[in-house]
Amino acid sequence: MLDIKITKTTAPKEKPKGNLGFGRIFTDHMFVMDYTQGVGWHDPRIVPYQDLTLSPAAMVFHYGQEMFEGLKAYKGDDGANYLFRPDMNAKRTNDTNDRLCIPRVPEEDYVQAVKAIVSVDQDWIPTAPGTSLYIRPFIIATEPFLGVDVSQTFQFIIILSPSGAYYESGLEPVGIWIEDDYVRAVRGGMGFAKTGGNYAASLAAQVKAHDDGYSQVLWLDGVERKYIEEVGAMNIFFKIDGKVVTPMLNGSILPGITRNSVLQLCRDWGLPTEERKISVEELIQAQKEGKLEEVFGTGTAAVISPVGKLRYKDDVMVIGNGEIGPLSQKLYDTVTGIQLGRLEDKFGWRVRVD
Amino acid sequence: MLDIKITKTTAPKEKPKGNLGFGRIFTDHMFVMDYTQGVGWHDPRIVPYQDLTLSPAAMVFHYGQEMFEGLKAYKGDDGANYLFRPDMNAKRTNDTNDRLCIPRVPEEDYVQAVKAIVSVDQDWIPTAPGTSLYIRPFIIATEPFLGVDVSQTFQFIIILSPSGAYYESGLEPVGIWIEDDYVRAVRGGMGFAKTGGNYAASLAAQVKAHDDGYSQVLWLDGVERKYIEEVGAMNIFFKIDGKVVTPMLNGSILPGITRNSVLQLCRDWGLPTEERKISVEELIQAQKEGKLEEVFGTGTAAVISPVGKLRYKDDVMVIGNGEIGPLSQKLYDTVTGIQLGRLEDKFGWRVRVD
Ligand SMILES: Cc1ncc(COP(=O)(O)O)c(C=O)c1O
Ligand SMILES: Cc1ncc(COP(=O)(O)O)c(C=O)c1O
Numbered sequence: 116m117l118d119i120k121i122t123k124t125t126a127p128k129e130k131p132k133g134n135l136g137f138g139r140i141f142t143d144h145m146f147v148m149d150y151t152q153g154v155g156w157h158d159p160r161i162v163p164y165q166d167l168t169l170s171p172a173a174m175v176f177h178y179g180q181e182m183f184e185g186l187k188a189y190k191g192d193d194g195a196n197y198l199f200r201p202d203m204n205a206k207r208t209n210d211t212n213d214r215l216c217i218p219r220v221p222e223e224d225y226v227q228a229v230k231a232i233v234s235v236d237q238d239w240i241p242t243a244p245g246t247s248l249y250i251r252p253f254i255i256a257t258e259p260f261l262g263v264d265v266s267q268t269f270q271f272i273i274i275l276s277p278s279g280a281y282y283e284s285g286l287e288p289v290g291i292w293i294e295d296d297y298v299r300a301v302r303g304g305m306g307f308a309k310t311g312g313n314y315a316a317s318l319a320a321q322v323k324a325h326d327d328g329y330s331q332v333l334w335l336d337g338v339e340r341k342y343i344e345e346v347g348a349m350n351i352f353f354k355i356d357g358k359v360v361t362p363m364l365n366g367s368i369l370p371g372i373t374r375n376s377v378l379q380l381c382r383d384w385g386l387p388t389e390e391r392k393i394s395v396e397e398l399i400q401a402q403k404e405g406k407l408e409e410v411f412g413t414g415t416a417a418v419i420s421p422v423g424k425l426r427y428k429d430d431v432m433v434i435g436n437g438e439i440g441p442l443s444q445k446l447y448d449t450v451t452g453i454q455l456g457r458l459e460d461k462f463g464w465r466v467r468v469d
Numbered sequence: 470m471l472d473i474k475i476t477k478t479t480a481p482k483e484k485p486k487g488n489l490g491f492g493r494i495f496t497d498h499m500f501v502m503d504y505t506q507g508v509g510w511h512d513p514r515i516v517p518y519q520d521l522t523l524s525p526a527a528m529v530f531h532y533g534q535e536m537f538e539g540l541k542a543y544k545g546d547d548g549a550n551y552l553f554r555p556d557m558n559a560k561r562t563n564d565t566n567d568r569l570c571i572p573r574v575p576e577e578d579y580v581q582a583v584k585a586i587v588s589v590d591q592d593w594i595p596t597a598p599g600t601s602l603y604i605r606p607f608i609i610a611t612e613p614f615l616g617v618d619v620s621q622t623f624q625f626i627i628i629l630s631p632s633g634a635y636y637e638s639g640l641e642p643v644g645i646w647i648e649d650d651y652v653r654a655v656r657g658g659m660g661f662a663k664t665g666g667n668y669a670a671s672l673a674a675q676v677k678a679h680d681d682g683y684s685q686v687l688w689l690d691g692v693e694r695k696y697i698e699e700v701g702a703m704n705i706f707f708k709i710d711g712k713v714v715t716p717m718l719n720g721s722i723l724p725g726i727t728r729n730s731v732l733q734l735c736r737d738w739g740l741p742t743e744e745r746k747i748s749v750e751e752l753i754q755a756q757k758e759g760k761l762e763e764v765f766g767t768g769t770a771a772v773i774s775p776v777g778k779l780r781y782k783d784d785v786m787v788i789g790n791g792e793i794g795p796l797s798q799k800l801y802d803t804v805t806g807i808q809l810g811r812l813e814d815k816f817g818w819r820v821r822v823d
Contacts, residue, residue: 138526138615145525167530168520171499171628172492176521176609179533179665180672216672251615255530261492261605261630263668263702265676274525276615298657301691303650305670311533312666314617316659318534318570322619337655338692348617 124163135279142236146273170259180256187247191456211308245280288423292324301337306367349412350374356406363390373413409440419447478517489633496590500627524613534610541601545810565662599634642777646678655691660721703766704728710760717744727767763794773801
């Protein structure tokens, strides 16, 4: 149990009006906790949202020892504030931390910190349909030292950003670029971890895809460049011949919390699911045979993102006439329904914040 | 040509005495230049060494869009200040920047900035044998935005750190751990770039190697895990049966400036050199046949680092009786001789700073 010291701002900002967009507006407060080797995590506190002051030699600027998470707080239909499976973000944080040699954060403390900061800034949770309060926990190495080594000090910070609806007017299919040149991660690397380097590695391909009119990149495995991995910030699912298929967790893709939830729901509904290797060839073949029924991405940002178009080299596959498949729609309605307290929370995924 | 504005400190620090160590002491000033999309690089300046103030949402903390370089200034035997091939660092910076979607820095401006900051703090160049002023240029993404995207603003900063002799008493052979589990980089990734994520990925293996008494990790390729790549912060060379052999630049290893210099020297001396794939198997075989004559690392920090012991799984190879080979010694004496103005600078590698 953390003893969180709270210092409230004396100059609250005006709440934003109109389209919130994503990731540019921040609330009045932030959570901060320090780590010092030999002492452990200490001084958990909520303070007015403010700049960080760091030595130019702080290791995060040089050696990328950093990690982040992303989750959301929702204003429920009943007026209550809800989080969605924050324990999973806490667990994933520690999996990332282990790979990056960042000290673990006790999972109860983590969830307590998220709840505490959301509670303090709960008036910032937007209420328009589809909007939410995006929660960004992150940890950075702060020791001022130029040797390549594990930092002896860290900061764990949580900032909050009210964000607009991902879809302005209902689900919208996106075009996805299957990247055949750049590689994001490889087994033995840190692909399963939520750390800056994986995203830095992805920018060049993203620019290329955007220039070509595709909204996201779908990565192939780094060894054979044949097997589907994941999208820039989503996991990917295929409905092939009645089966729900998604790449297995092989160490080079992020174990998405939405992915996990979608698999549980599909199983609960009696749909056959498979977590396994999927080659691009298999997709092209399934498409030719008319068996590639639906493709969708899963992630905290969009929940479900139907894919209408998949490009691989000179092949462009149009999926389900570029329309939204029934499974995609049902999953979207169910997950958001649970998040907003509209549907029964049969798996105990919803966490209330007062 | 940059118009660098210089603001000198009014409170110069005391120069350190005794063992300088590495990377913990910083000089009185730093170079800073800003980048804004649509404007380009602007406001080059030298200011008192100071903390950075950044939004907690600055992209460098989240998505690892960052790069760094490392070079040194030496006090020559003739009392002049010298840099070693700074144009190569400028060039490598832009190769890194291209991969990371960081804007290029004109190479003349880059070298001018390095010379300017070293000139201002030239009294900080230590003079004891083996010591030098370590120069750390780096670039970080500073836009406060949580979307995974290319930052629209950056800072290019150069800090300086007087550093002690790498070898207290002459060259000393090190033990190297060939890593067979973790992977640092893969072709298509960003292994050739000098960016934080590559070093973050390397920490876990480094901890393992240190715990086992080895000073550095030697990485294998990420695809077949068979071919030698490079050491944590050095390139690696083998003298096998009279030939000087080093892994080719395949996109997943850093093109070291010391590596390049060593190859030029060996060729100049008429030694046969090969840049190619080298498998662990080949090394084990060469060792068995008594043909593995020397192994050494090359890098700015140590210049030449003789390897006395190589561990691969259950195999421990002792190289040259754990002693320093004649080629390692000759290369060390030659490169440091050129750096310090002790030897003729036949390739034009030395750059004077007044
Ligand atoms: C690389 C990557 N894959 C997948 C996901 C989806 O994970 P989650 O469902 O936990 O949001 C994300 C986004 O968070 C991501 O960044
Ligand atoms: C990964 C890596 N390889 C090789 C080197 C050696 O490069 P250089 O000789 O330019 O210092 C370094 C250090 O700078 C490095 O970090």
